[in-house]
Each structure stands twice: as structure tokens, then as C-alpha cells.
Amino acid sequence: MDEKGPSREERVRALQVAAETRVLVALRSIEEAQGLLDEACRALSSVRGMLIEWRKAGQLSDRARGLWYSVDRRAKALKARGRLLLDHEPADHQTQRNAPEGSEES
Numbered sequence: 001m002d003e004k005g006p007s008r009e010e011r012v013r014a015l016q017v018a019a020e021t022r023v024l025v026a027l028r029s030i031e032e033a034q035g036l037l038d039e040a041c042r043a044l045s046s047v048r049g050m051l052i053e054w055r056k057a058g059q060l061s062d063r064a065r066g067l068w069y070s071v072d073r074r075a076k077a078l079k080a081r082g083r084l085l086l087d088h089e090p091a092d093h094q095t096q097r098n099a100p101e102g103s104e105e106s
Contacts (some may be wrong), residue, residue, distance in 0.1 A: 015085040016079075017055050023084070030071065034064040034068065037061035037064060038059075041061060
């Protein structure tokens with residue numbers, strides 16, 4: 001029996017699954033950032049003299065929310081066309097701290 005390794009279709013599917021996992025990690029990270037910004041807003045809202053900073057934190061939170069929707073929409077569009085693929089393996093500095101449970105990220 002000739003063992004050539006995974007077929008092209010299997011390699012493409014592996015890249016798709018890896019990309020989907022990365023998108024989930026990104027979305028979770030954005031959600032976490034938005035939550036921290038919302039917490040900062042709540043903390044600053046009652047501090048006299050911090051109105052400008054409170055507004056800036058609120059604007060950043062709004063931008064994070066917009067980014068989440070942008071990433072989600074783009075990922076869905078790419079997936080629908082079969083073009084959501086992992087471009088390269090992550091660098092050493094990237095971690096799996098936000099990896100979905102059960103995923104095997106390195």
C-alpha cells in the first residue's frame with residue numbers, strides 16, 4: 001500500500017478547521033477586551049473629572065463591538081465561499097489561552 005500522506009482535500013479541510021478555530025479565538029479575545037473596557041467605563045463613570053476618559057473608554061468599547069461584528073461577518077462570508085483557510089502556523093508568542101475547549105492548538 002502506497003502511503004502518500006493526507007490528500008489535498010484533507011489538507012484543505014485541516015486548514016479550514018484551523019482557521020475557524022483562530023477566528024473563534026479572535027472573537028473571544030475581542031469579547032474579553034470589550035468586557036474590560038465596559039468595566040473601565042463603569043469604574044470611571046463615578047469619578048469626578050474623568051468625563052473625557054470615560055467617553056474615550058466608551059468609544060473604544062463601541063469600536064471593539066464593531067470589530068467583533070466585522071470579524072464575524074467576514075469569517076462567515078469567507079467560509080461560505082470555501083476561502084476561510086489558515087495562512088500560516090502561529091508564531092511562538094501566540095498562545096492558546098482563548099482556544100475553544102477541545103481544540104488542539106499549538
